[in-house]
Amino acid sequence: MGVALACSVLPDxxxxxxxxxxxxxxxxHDYLTHTPIFxxxxxxxxxxxxxxxxxxxxxxxxxMGLLSILLHLVLDTVAADIRWLYPFSDRAFNLVQxxxxxxxxxxxxxxxxxxxxELAICxxxxxxxxxDIFQTRPQ
Ligand SMILES: [Zn+2]
Numbered sequence: 001m002g003v004a005l006a007c008s009v010l011p012d013x014x015x016x017x018x019x020x021x022x023x024x025x026x027x028x029h030d031y032l033t034h035t036p037i038f039x040x041x042x043x044x045x046x047x048x049x050x051x052x053x054x055x056x057x058x059x060x061x062x063x064m065g066l067l068s069i070l071l072h073l074v075l076d077t078v079a080a081d082i083r084w085l086y087p088f089s090d091r092a093f094n095l096v097q098x099x100x101x102x103x104x105x106x107x108x109x110x111x112x113x114x115x116x117x118e119l120a121i122c123x124x125x126x127x128x129x130x131x132d133i134f135q136t137r138p139q
Contacts, residue, residue, distance in 0.1 A: 007065035035086040
């Protein structure tokens, strides 16, 4: 679970580059860290390394991490341009265009209905967590 949670935010580590180095010149969803091929390559390299070191039982962590990252990209695809076919195509896919109505920019996403999907996922996670805590509490 820890590996899955940590990996689920890995693609957004590129925000450090976005703010500190790129000076916000390009959308961070255009970086290589928001393409499936990048993470498939990393997972492949890790898998080969683990097999070579006879640690095949750790492959489940690579699989869980990769699935978490791909889920991140699926959720980003709801309201952001994700290049799923890169490097074979530069076409970006998204389900909904969020109109630029407010300043600062993040208010456009906060006030858009797509943020309700993320809120619902968070509330579901919190409710499962709380239910688990109260059901396993010793009496
Ligand atoms: Zn992202």
